[in-house]
Amino acid sequence: MSTSFTHIFNGDSTAEAYAHSGLEGQEFVWREMVVQGPSKGIPGQESFFGPRRTYFQKELGMSAESYYSLTEEEWHRMAGASRRGEWVLWYEYDVFCQFNLIALLAGIHYWDNPPDRLSLICVGEDENHRWNTLANFSPDQYPKLLDTRKGLTHDDLLYAATVWEAFIQKAPLGLLPFAQTPHPSFPYLGLAIGYYLRQFPQAHNGLNTLEDILLQEIAQSPKTQPQLIRQVLLQRNHPFGFGDLQWMWYMKKLQPLWLQEDDHLSLTNLGKKVLEGDTVYREHLAGRHFGGATALDYIWEEDREEIRPFPEK
Structure with a gap:
C-alpha cells in the first residue's frame, strides 16, 4: 500500500518548488517568524495568535485580515486535515526556520490526535561543509530530498514543546541548556x-x-537600500x-543612524x-x-558569547 503524504513547508518558495517536483500529497505552509516580536501561549491557539496578530499589524503594517488568511486560517486548515499517513516537514538550519519549526511541533504536540507518522527534512551543512537551503535544490531534486527525511517521535514533540516553553519565558537564559546539549533529531537547534x-x-x-x-555594510561603501539588503541576504555568512x-x-x-542622499545610504555622525x-x-x-523577553532587559556579550541581565541584578 502506498503512503499518503501531507507536506508542511517553511515558506511559499519551497511550496512553489514542490509543486513542480512531481510529488503528491496535501500541502500547507506555516507562515510565521516567531524569532521576532512577542510570543505567548500554545501555537495554533488564540493565546498565541492574539499577540502575533497585534505585532504584525503594529510593527510590520500587516492587516489583521491578512495575518488571519496567511497564518491563522492556514493553521486551522492544517489542524483539520486528515492525520492518517505521513506528515513531512520541510525546513532549514537557520534561526528563522528552526524556531518556526519548534513552534509548529509544539502546536502539534498539544493536538489530541497527532499524525500517524511525522518526519523531518532539514537541510544544512553538506559533506563539503557548505551550507545549503531548500532554494539550492531544483524541483527535480525534491524526490531525493524526500528520501532523506527522518522520523520524529512523541518524545521529539515533547522536546519541542519544552523548548517552546523556555522560549516564551521572560528570561531567555532557559534556552541555554538546549544550546549546550545537542539533540539528534534537531542537530541545528543549538x-x-x-x-x-x-x-x-x-x-x-x-x-x-x-x-x-x-551598519558595517553601509560604512564600507555607498549603497542603495535594495543593494544593501541584497548584500546582507546573499553574501553575508550568517545563519539568521x-x-x-x-x-x-x-x-x-x-x-x-543613517541617512539617504541620491538614493544612497551613509551613516550619520551618531551612526559612526x-x-x-x-x-x-x-x-x-x-x-x-x-x-517572552524584552530587549531592554538583557545584553549579549560578544567577547564571552553569553547573555546576561541588564542592568546587573
Missing part, C-alpha cells in the same frame, strides 16, 4: 539558539549582531535566515559613533520583544 540570542543588544554599543551587520521584510524593519528602527562603540544607542529598544 546553533540557531546561539544566534537567536545575538538579537539582544550588545554591551558596547546597544546594537545587536544583525544591526551591526547592516531572515528575509527582506525583517531587514527593512531593522532599517526603520535604526533610522537615526555607535558603530565604533563610542556611544551606546538604546533608544530603538523600547517595546521590542524576542519570545
